[in-house]
Amino acid sequence: MRPTEIIVDLDAIRHNFNAFKNLNPASIPVPVVKSDAYGHGAIQVATALQAQGAQALAVFRVEEAIQLRNANVTVPIWVLLGALDYEIDDAVNYDLTLACWSLDNAGKLNDAAKKARIVQPIHLKIDTGMGRLGFLPNQVRDAIAEINSFSSLRLCGAFTHIAKADEPCHPVTANQVEQFRIIANDLPASCNQIHLAATSAIERRLMDALPYNRPGIGIYGIAPEKESNLDLIPAMTVKSRLISLKDIPKGHTISYNCTVTLQRDSKIAVVPIGYSTGLQRAFTNKMKGIVRGKIVNNLGTVCMDMTMFDLTDVPDAAQDDEIILLGKQGNAEITAWELASAANTIPYEILCNLGQAHPRTYLN
Numbered sequence: 001m002r003p004t005e006i007i008v009d010l011d012a013i014r015h016n017f018n019a020f021k022n023l024n025p026a027s028i029p030v031p032v033v034k035s036d037a038y039g040h041g042a043i044q045v046a047t048a049l050q051a052q053g054a055q056a057l058a059v060f061r062v063e064e065a066i067q068l069r070n071a072n073v074t075v076p077i078w079v080l081l082g083a084l085d086y087e088i089d090d091a092v093n094y095d096l097t098l099a100c101w102s103l104d105n106a107g108k109l110n111d112a113a114k115k116a117r118i119v120q121p122i123h124l125k126i127d128t129g130m131g132r133l134g135f136l137p138n139q140v141r142d143a144i145a146e147i148n149s150f151s152s153l154r155l156c157g158a159f160t161h162i163a164k165a166d167e168p169c170h171p172v173t174a175n176q177v178e179q180f181r182i183i184a185n186d187l188p189a190s191c192n193q194i195h196l197a198a199t200s201a202i203e204r205r206l207m208d209a210l211p212y213n214r215p216g217i218g219i220y221g222i223a224p225e226k227e228s229n230l231d232l233i234p235a236m237t238v239k240s241r242l243i244s245l246k247d248i249p250k251g252h253t254i255s256y257n258c259t260v261t262l263q264r265d266s267k268i269a270v271v272p273i274g275y276s277t278g279l280q281r282a283f284t285n286k287m288k289g290i291v292r293g294k295i296v297n298n299l300g301t302v303c304m305d306m307t308m309f310d311l312t313d314v315p316d317a318a319q320d321d322e323i324i325l326l327g328k329q330g331n332a333e334i335t336a337w338e339l340a341s342a343a344n345t346i347p348y349e350i351l352c353n354l355g356q357a358h359p360r361t362y363l364n
């Protein structure tokens with residue numbers, strides 16, 4: 001077996017999904033499994049969530065949705081990007097719910113659906129403040145009128161995305177919520193799959209009376225903000241092994257650029273993972289590992305495929321020992337937030353980078 005692997009605890013994912021169900025029984029969580037389920041494996045996660053009673057799942061691209069359909073995921077799949085021109089003819093054959101954010105797209109989708117003799121369900125994507133994809137609020141009324149004239153489209157939902165949900169009182173957030181409230185009140189009754197909140201907005205209970213919400217990062221057990229009251233269990237563990245353990249004398253330097261000169265005779269381990277597979281170079285001299293239940297420090301620059309750790313204080317450490325780079329062992333824990341802080345990024349990027357770079361094993 002390869003020395004580095006990702007362990008995904010599907011029980012943790014079920015627990016987190018249930019946490020969202022219980023948090024607000026009035027609103028149905030539609031777990032977001034884009035980017036290979038944030039690096040946890042879309043097919044395995046979607047299959048587990050479907051068995052756990054998820055009423056729908058969300059992905060980013062049509063390709064991801066087709067992959068799930070081919071793996072026997074039968075619940076409704078919401079495609080948050082919708083179908084791009086090159087994939088429209090394919091997309092209409094997979095019983096997907098497609099986001100729609102332009103009338104050009106709506107027209108092409110209508111033609112493709114007509115040709116395939118289906119009626120294509122769509123969710124209107126509304127830009128209340130992201131400045132990304134979506135109809136601007138003042139375009140929504142005309143867009144709906146035009147879409148209603150397309151006989152092979154069924155407008156069954158509408159959504160927006162919050163730019164700064166961690167500050168519900170921020171003027172941008174308050175304005176987004178207010179704009180969407182006005183639009184939602186004006187939608188035809190048949191357009192009732194209305195949703196706004198991702199994990200952070202779910203915790204802040206922004207428009208929590210809407211019938212659906214879209215938790216992503218929280219499903220994987222990570223809070224989108226450092227301080228959180230959500231009851232979540234991290235699902236991902238990253239494990240590797242000490243492929244070399246060597247005594248190196250005081251005064252020797254470690255790794256590229258000699259950022260570290262040993263201050264004592266040391267025992268230095270090499271772990272075969274580096275920035276090409278998710279251990280970012282920015283973690284250099286800031287990240288930790290867990291060996292035999294003890295926290296150990298990275299020493300020296302993270303290389304493309306190797307990283308060194310100081311095992312001097314773990315006298316019983318042996319070659320081939322396991323090292324945890326993300327997750328728990330005994331009472332020791334390394335969180336995605338710690339790694340994110342070391343690289344000045346957010347846990348989302350940590351999970352996606354690490355999870356997609358290594359073979360995965362599933363628990364439970």
Ligand SMILES: *Cc1c(COP(=O)(O)O)cnc(C)c1O
Nearest residue numbers: 032080161198199214215216217
């Ligand atoms: C990724 C995404 C989500 C999930 O966001 P989290 O912060 O991970 O909960 C929800 N909605 C949209 C439109 C997204 O792109």
